[in-house]
Amino acid sequence: MLRSMYSGVSGMRGFQAKLDVIGNNIANVNTVGFKTGRVMFKDILSQSMSGVTAPVEGTTGGVNAKQVGLGVSVASIDTVHTAGSAMTTNVQTDLRIDGDGFFVVSPSEDGPKYLTRAGNFTIDANRQLVNSDGMFVMSADDGGPITLDESVTAFSIGQDGTIIAVDQDGIATPTDFKIGVAKVVNPGGLEKVGGNLYRVTPNANPGGELVVGSAADLETGTGAIISGQLEMSNVDLTNEFTEMIVAQRGFQANSRIITTSDEILQEVVNLKR
Numbered sequence: 001m002l003r004s005m006y007s008g009v010s011g012m013r014g015f016q017a018k019l020d021v022i023g024n025n026i027a028n029v030n031t032v033g034f035k036t037g038r039v040m041f042k043d044i045l046s047q048s049m050s051g052v053t054a055p056v057e058g059t060t061g062g063v064n065a066k067q068v069g070l071g072v073s074v075a076s077i078d079t080v081h082t083a084g085s086a087m088t089t090n091v092q093t094d095l096r097i098d099g100d101g102f103f104v105v106s107p108s109e110d111g112p113k114y115l116t117r118a119g120n121f122t123i124d125a126n127r128q129l130v131n132s133d134g135m136f137v138m139s140a141d142d143g144g145p146i147t148l149d150e151s152v153t154a155f156s157i158g159q160d161g162t163i164i165a166v167d168q169d170g171i172a173t174p175t176d177f178k179i180g181v182a183k184v185v186n187p188g189g190l191e192k193v194g195g196n197l198y199r200v201t202p203n204a205n206p207g208g209e210l211v212v213g214s215a216a217d218l219e220t221g222t223g224a225i226i227s228g229q230l231e232m233s234n235v236d237l238t239n240e241f242t243e244m245i246v247a248q249r250g251f252q253a254n255s256r257i258i259t260t261s262d263e264i265l266q267e268v269v270n271l272k273r
Contacts (some may be wrong), residue, residue, distance in 0.1 A: 005261035007071035008257030010073060011250065017039055019251070019257070025037060026237070032120055034234070035082050044073050046067040047069075049067065062272040081187040085209070085234075086232070092228060094120055094227070094229060095227055098225075099223010100184075101181035101225055102219055103179070105131050105135040107134065113138065115190065115197070116131070118230075118231075126147065126150075128146065128147050137179060140180040140214040146247030151165075158227075163177045181225070182212065186203060187261070189205075226241075
C-alpha cells in the first residue's frame with residue numbers, strides 16, 4: 001500500500017481533533033472563566049531509504065539521508081491561561097482575580113479541592129459562600145468553608161480577599177475570613193474536570209500538592225481580587241474562525257491525498273486484465 005494514503009489518514013485524524021477543540025472553544029465563548037484550547041501537531045517518525053555518507057576531505061563530498069515522512073500526529077492540546085476580559089456586574093459576590101491565581105472550592109469541608117477562575121459566587125441559606133454548583137469557597141486561613149455570622153447584614157470584599165462585615169448599626173468591621181487563592185507553577189498541567197473546575201496534577205505543582213494562600217500577595221503573585229466583576233472567556237472568535245478555515249482546508253487536502261492514492265492503486269490493479 002502507498003505511504004501517502006496513511007499519511008493522508010493521519011492528517012485527517014489530526015484536523016478532526018483540531019476541529020473538535022475549535023468547536024469546544026466557540027461553544028464556551030460566553031462561559032465565565034473559560035480558557036481556550038489549542039492543538040499542536042508533530043510529524044511521525046520518518047522512514048529512511050538511505051543513510052548519511054560522511055565527506056572525505058579532498059576526495060568525496062557528503063551525501064544527505066533520504067527519508068520519507070509517515071504522517072502527522074497530535075503533539076499536545078494546550079490550555080491557554082491568558083486573562084479574559086472583565087465584565088462589570090456590581091454584584092458583591094462576583095469576583096475576578098487580577099493576576100495568575102485561582103479560587104479554591106470543594107464539595108465538602110474535608111473533600112477534594114479544585115481550582116477555578118469562575119468567580120460567580122453566592123451566599124446560600126446557611127450563609128455560606130458557595131459557587132453555582134454549591135461547592136464551598138475555601139478560606140485562606142484554615143482552608144475551610146466561609147460562613148458569615150447572622151449579625152452581618154451586609155458585607156464587602158477587599159482586594160486581599162478579606163470579607164468586611166457591616167452590622168445593623170452600619171459599622172464596618174473586617175472579619176476573620178479571607179477568600180483563599182492558590183498559585184500554580186504550571187497552569188497548563190492542570191486537568192479539566194468540567195464545571196469550570198481544574199484538578200491539580202503532579203505536572204502542575206510539585207507532588208500535586210495545593211497550598212491555599214491569600215490574594216494580593218506580592219511574593220507569590222496570586223493577584224488582587226476585584227469585587228463586582230467577572231472574568232469572561234478568553235476565546236478570540238476571529239482567531240477561532242480563521243483556524244477553522246485552516247483546519248477545514250487541511251482536512252480537504254488530506255482527503256484529496258487519499259483519493260489520489262486510491263486512483264494510483266486502481267491503476268496498479270488494472271495492469272493485469
